Amino acid sequence: MLKIKPDEITLFSNYIHKLTGISIDQSKAYLLETRFGRLLQETDSTTYADLYHKARMEPGKHLEKKIIDAITTNETLFFRDTGPFDLLRHKIIPELIDSRIAKANGTRPSLKIWSAACSTGQEVYSIAIVLKELLAKGNYNIKLLGTDISDAAVTQASYGDYNKFEIERGLPKDKLIKYFSSSGSRWKVSDELRSMATFRKINLLTPFTNLGKWDIVFCRNVAIYFTLEDRQKLFSQIAQVLEPDGYLIIGSTESLTGVCPSFVPKRHLRTIFYTKR
Amino acid sequence: MSRLNILVVDDDPVTVILIQKKLVKEDYAVDTAEDGQQAVDKLTKRYYDVILTDLMMPGDIDGIGVLEAAKEWNIKTEVILITAFASIENAIEAMKKGAVDYLQKPINFDELLLRLEKIKNMKMLMKNATDLREAMDVTEQSSAGTIQVLELEVGKLQTLISDINELLLNDNLDAQSRIERVIEKIDT
Ligand SMILES: C[S@@+](CC[C@H](N)C(=O)[O-])C[C@H]1O[C@@H](n2cnc3c(N)ncnc32)[C@H](O)[C@@H]1O
Numbered sequence: 001m002l003k004i005k006p007d008e009i010t011l012f013s014n015y016i017h018k019l020t021g022i023s024i025d026q027s028k029a030y031l032l033e034t035r036f037g038r039l040l041q042e043t044d045s046t047t048y049a050d051l052y053h054k055a056r057m058e059p060g061k062h063l064e065k066k067i068i069d070a071i072t073t074n075e076t077l078f079f080r081d082t083g084p085f086d087l088l089r090h091k092i093i094p095e096l097i098d099s100r101i102a103k104a105n106g107t108r109p110s111l112k113i114w115s116a117a118c119s120t121g122q123e124v125y126s127i128a129i130v131l132k133e134l135l136a137k138g139n140y141n142i143k144l145l146g147t148d149i150s151d152a153a154v155t156q157a158s159y160g161d162y163n164k165f166e167i168e169r170g171l172p173k174d175k176l177i178k179y180f181s182s183s184g185s186r187w188k189v190s191d192e193l194r195s196m197a198t199f200r201k202i203n204l205l206t207p208f209t210n211l212g213k214w215d216i217v218f219c220r221n222v223a224i225y226f227t228l229e230d231r232q233k234l235f236s237q238i239a240q241v242l243e244p245d246g247y248l249i250i251g252s253t254e255s256l257t258g259v260c261p262s263f264v265p266k267r268h269l270r271t272i273f274y275t276k277r
Numbered sequence: 278m279s280r281l282n283i284l285v286v287d288d289d290p291v292t293v294i295l296i297q298k299k300l301v302k303e304d305y306a307v308d309t310a311e312d313g314q315q316a317v318d319k320l321t322k323r324y325y326d327v328i329l330t331d332l333m334m335p336g337d338i339d340g341i342g343v344l345e346a347a348k349e350w351n352i353k354t355e356v357i358l359i360t361a362f363a364s365i366e367n368a369i370e371a372m373k374k375g376a377v378d379y380l381q382k383p384i385n386f387d388e389l390l391l392r393l394e395k396i397k398n399m400k401m402l403m404k405n406a407t408d409l410r411e412a413m414d415v416t417e418q419s420s421a422g423t424i425q426v427l428e429l430e431v432g433k434l435q436t437l438i439s440d441i442n443e444l445l446l447n448d449n450l451d452a453q454s455r456i457e458r459v460i461e462k463i464d465t
Contacts, residue, residue: 265429272429
């Protein structure tokens with residue numbers, strides 16, 4: 001594999017930070033080498049600097065998208081950490097539904113859930129399964145949005161199509177059979193679940209425009225790649241789009257201490273969630 | 278990694294014995310079944326890494342039936358189909374249903390061994406990945422526990438500090454009682 005030079009690391013790390021917020025320091029040579037090996041070949045680039053300049057010069061930004069796809073870590077699974085999904089089922093949704101029914105006075109109550117870095121969609125479909133099993137169809141206005149910065153991830157999420165390694169992870173067999181159908185070695189989400197969700201490409205570090213307000217925001221395992229400053233920016237933006245009585249769920253090893261004073265941590269059973277101060 | 282467990286399914290006992298002998302010699306653990314029904318009975322009782330099955334067999338369950346049952350039972354089981362006639366349609370159908378490979382009769386053993394070796398390598402990589410994931414899960418769970426406790430503790434302390442701050446700045450109290458109230462607050 002072609003070795004990356006220190007000044008090329010700097011070049012890429014600044015570029016990637018500007019594109020995605022992902023923070024890469026000088027020690028991550030191996031990461032850049034493994035992630036960009038294929039792109040070098042595909043683009044006939046002789047050096048990493050060469051690849052960088054091609055990406056910067058290209059008007060269509062195809063290469064830039066590929067760089068984003070390559071550098072993002074899309075690691076995810078169905079019902080990741082299980083706790084947040086039990087929390088949804090037993091606490092958050094029942095409570096929100098009660099309050100939204102009271103507010104709706106007679107009209108269909110609505111519920112808006114946003115998965116803010118949904119990767120290939122497993123988180124969104126896990127939420128959809130919980131909603132499906134909890135709420136009678138047609139009685140509610142449900143809006144379930146999945147967003148990610150990676151085109152490739154959003155496209156796969158939108159297809160709702162998984163290989164056998166992806167489908168095996170975290171999805172109980174009864175749910176697999178109920179909500180997915182197989183063709184060859186691939187599995188596709190049922191139309192029923194698929195129709196509950198929409199997907200879009202959103203960079204969480206650009207201003208949220210036309211995003212509306214949300215009752216529940218999942219923002220898990222994405223801020224871990226950001227600097228403290230970018231985390232602060234991200235979570236204060238999220239505070240602004242969360243309803244006053246809304247809920248925020250972050251990754252199980254993440255913390256908002258020193259990141260965002262707008263949120264208070266609370267615990268339900270084994271899971272921490274956040275509400276607005 | 279331990280030896281691969283293989284189930285050989287064919288209604289022709291000669292073929293079965295031949296394959297069994299070859300595979301045992303190569304240090305694979307081999308079990309056999311003489312038709313689809315028996316194969317399904319066996320594969321629902323124990324786990325096989327690989328099932329090597331004839332496509333056409335008498336009885337209700339043919340090779341495709343075995344393939345479907347195997348995949349339904351455990352997605353990790355790999356199935357190789359053996360066909361008497363090379364038929365592209367059959368092969369495509371089998372691959373669509375999740376077979377890893379198909380072989381033509383008469384069986385070329387070098388080819389079979391090569392494919393099994395490939396499956397073994399693939400399984401080893403998968404096991405590596407699974408082990409890594411498990412290790413990651415354990416680390417993640419334990420650090421999540423620590424972080425949860427810290428997060429709630431810091432939250433409490435922050436509230437305490439702002440309460441104390443308020444008490445200390447309370448103009449309605451004299452210095453002595455401010456300090457008394459603060460000590461009270463800290464004790465509770
Ligand atoms: C590890 S995945 C997390 C997926 C899921 N939330 C979970 O917890 O399983 C992180 C995702 O964040 C996305 N990402 C990274 N930077 C981003 C940004 N600035 N805006 C939006 N998404 C971003 C990546 O593309 C990747 O799919």
